[in-house]
Amino acid sequence: MSSQLSNNRPPPDQVLIEIANYVVNHRIQSRLAYETARYCLMDSLGCGLEALSYPACSKLLGPIVPGAVVPNGARVPGTIFQLDPVQAAFNIGTMIRWLDFNDAWLAAEWGHPSDNLGGILATTDWIARKARASGKPVPTMHDVLTAMIKAHEIQGCLALENSFNQVGLDHVVLVKVASVAVVTHLMGGNQAQVVDALSQAWVDGQSLRTYRHAPNTGSRKSWAAGDATSRAVWLALITLKGEMGCPSALTAKTWGFYDALFKGQSFRFQRPINRWDTYVMENILFKISFPAEFHAQTAIECAMQLHPQVKDRIDDIECITIRTQEAAIRIIDKKGTLNNPADRDHCMQYMVAVALIFGRLTAADYEDTVAADARIDGLREKIFCIADEQFTKDYHDPDKRAIANGVSITFKDGTALEEVIVPYPIGHKKRRHEGMPHLEKKFATHLARCFPESQQQAILALCLDQDSLQATPVDEFMGMFVGAQ
Numbered sequence: 145m146s147s148q149l150s151n152n153r154p155p156p157d158q159v160l161i162e163i164a165n166y167v168v169n170h171r172i173q174s175r176l177a178y179e180t181a182r183y184c185l186m187d188s189l190g191c192g193l194e195a196l197s198y199p200a201c202s203k204l205l206g207p208i209v210p211g212a213v214v215p216n217g218a219r220v221p222g223t224i225f226q227l228d229p230v231q232a233a234f235n236i237g238t239m240i241r242w243l244d245f246n247d248a249w250l251a252a253e254w255g256h257p258s259d260n261l262g263g264i265l266a267t268t269d270w271i272a273r274k275a276r277a278s279g280k281p282v283p284t285m286h287d288v289l290t291a292m293i294k295a296h297e298i299q300g301c302l303a304l305e306n307s308f309n310q311v312g313l314d315h316v317v318l319v320k321v322a323s324v325a326v327v328t329h330l331m332g333g334n335q336a337q338v339v340d341a342l343s344q345a346w347v348d349g350q351s352l353r354t355y356r357h358a359p360n361t362g363s364r365k366s367w368a369a370g371d372a373t374s375r376a377v378w379l380a381l382i383t384l385k386g387e388m389g390c391p392s393a394l395t396a397k398t399w400g401f402y403d404a405l406f407k408g409q410s411f412r413f414q415r416p417i418n419r420w421d422t423y424v425m426e427n428i429l430f431k432i433s434f435p436a437e438f439h440a441q442t443a444i445e446c447a448m449q450l451h452p453q454v455k456d457r458i459d460d461i462e463c464i465t466i467r468t469q470e471a472a473i474r475i476i477d478k479k480g481t482l483n484n485p486a487d488r489d490h491c492m493q494y495m496v497a498v499a500l501i502f503g504r505l506t507a508a509d510y511e512d513t514v515a516a517d518a519r520i521d522g523l524r525e526k527i528f529c530i531a532d533e534q535f536t537k538d539y540h541d542p543d544k545r546a547i548a549n550g551v552s553i554t555f556k557d558g559t560a561l562e563e564v565i566v567p568y569p570i571g572h573k574k575r576r577h578e579g580m581p582h583l584e585k586k587f588a589t590h591l592a593r594c595f596p597e598s599q600q601q602a603i604l605a606l607c608l609d610q611d612s613l614q615a616t617p618v619d620e621f622m623g624m625f626v627g628a629q
Contacts, residue, residue: 163342166417168338174426184261184430187587189590189625191240207225216277217270224626233267233370237261240370241259247429250545251300255319258296259319259369260326262374264330284617289614291326295323299319305414309474313353317372323373328341341379344382344393350405361490362483363486429573432571433570434505442566444499458501468532478494494524548567594627
């Protein structure tokens with residue numbers, strides 16, 4: 145009996161068809177989603193502007209061939225670079241993700257849906273500049289916000305029940321998938337072409353999480369999303385040139401994604417694709433206070449509350465216990481030598497120690513000069529994380545989506561401080577009213593790093609006006625962010 149597979153080309157996988165249908169045909173009507181997307185745009189660009197001051201990031205930016213300039217190319221905010229949309233997407237995506245300060249989504253798979261903004265902005269600016277040069281209609285920032293909402297929904301809903309990290313794959317696979325879907329459509333692709341581009345993203349080689357975990361933790365985790373969103377733009381471009389797709393990219397026996405990379409499992413959906421709308425954008429988590437891995441945000445808030453009581457008693461501390469979610473144990477519970485900033489911003493003990501000692505946690509606190517303070521490593525050795533069953537349950541509860549941490553401190557004389565518990569970080573939907581003024585201030589601070597006062601004020605005024613922003617042509621918006629050098 146023959147064991148050969150049939151060579152009859154199958155229809156596209158249903159998941160690909162339904163995602164493409166959502167992207168091409170679903171109309172976004174939620175005012176809250178558009179308002180949240182505007183805040184996400186501001187915050188992501190602000191994070192990227194701050195990253196420009198870090199040489200480890202800025203050295204990766206610019207054209208792939210030094211000195212190359214693309215006429216009507218996509219601009220890179222805060223710089224004078226004018227690049228092809230693939231390289232521009234890498235630049236913007238890398239900037240946004242570099243300091244681990246942009247939005248986050250926590251589920252079976254965690255990630256940062258605003259990473260897709262690299263591909264979205266690069267594509268729309270390039271399209272807008274070409275269109276203006278030829279007298280054609282120019283896309284507006286409403287198109288950008290719509291694409292952001294849909295990219296968030298694709299990445300976030302795929303993450304709800306499907307853990308890519310448990311099979312060793314990095315979450316940026318979802319950035320590639322979400323980006324390729326929306327940018328193919330932004331470039332004029334129809335539903336069939338979006339299906340083809342999606343299939344290319346799934347059969348593409350996927351990143352391993354090697355660079356996020358000991359003993360290989362390093363700076364690639366800061367440009368992996370830029371790589372993913374730029375790869376998506378490239379896949380969209382070749383698809384629109386007529387490159388065929390792989391219809392059973394997910395389900396093909398032996399060679400499809402499910403069998404080859406997902407242990408034979410098919411995707412599960414907490415929210416069926418035909419019900420996708422704006423859930424993820426409306427519930428996105430903003431990193432407002434601290435540039436830190438999101439599972440630690442509330443632990444740092446706890447430490448900040450405890451700082452006044454312990455700042456003069458650091459040497460008297462016997463031990464510190466952090467009750468946390470199971471996911472935090474897997475990702476950021478870390479002992480031993482920390483080799484670089486990328487290592488430190490994914491270490492719960494390091495982040496909490498810095499907050500307890502200094503009463504702050506900034507991006508600069510991950511650099512070697514601060515890490516050389518012997519008190520930090522001394523305190524790290526006294527910090528122990530334990531997974532709390534209720535915290536983990538509330539973390540997965542779709543009605544709560546809590547990211548709780550509790551910090552308790554015991555001193556050498558046997559006395560102890562009452563445990564401080566924070567269930568929701570300031571960037572959570574349940575604290576949105578409290579958080580947005582701080583987010584606006586954060587954005588203004590980032591603008592001040594790069595632009596003169598008049599330019600700062602013009603950008604801020606536009607970004608705070610929902611209707612005016614949405615009506616603004618993309619090339620005019622991106623032109624406001626051109627840097628001096």
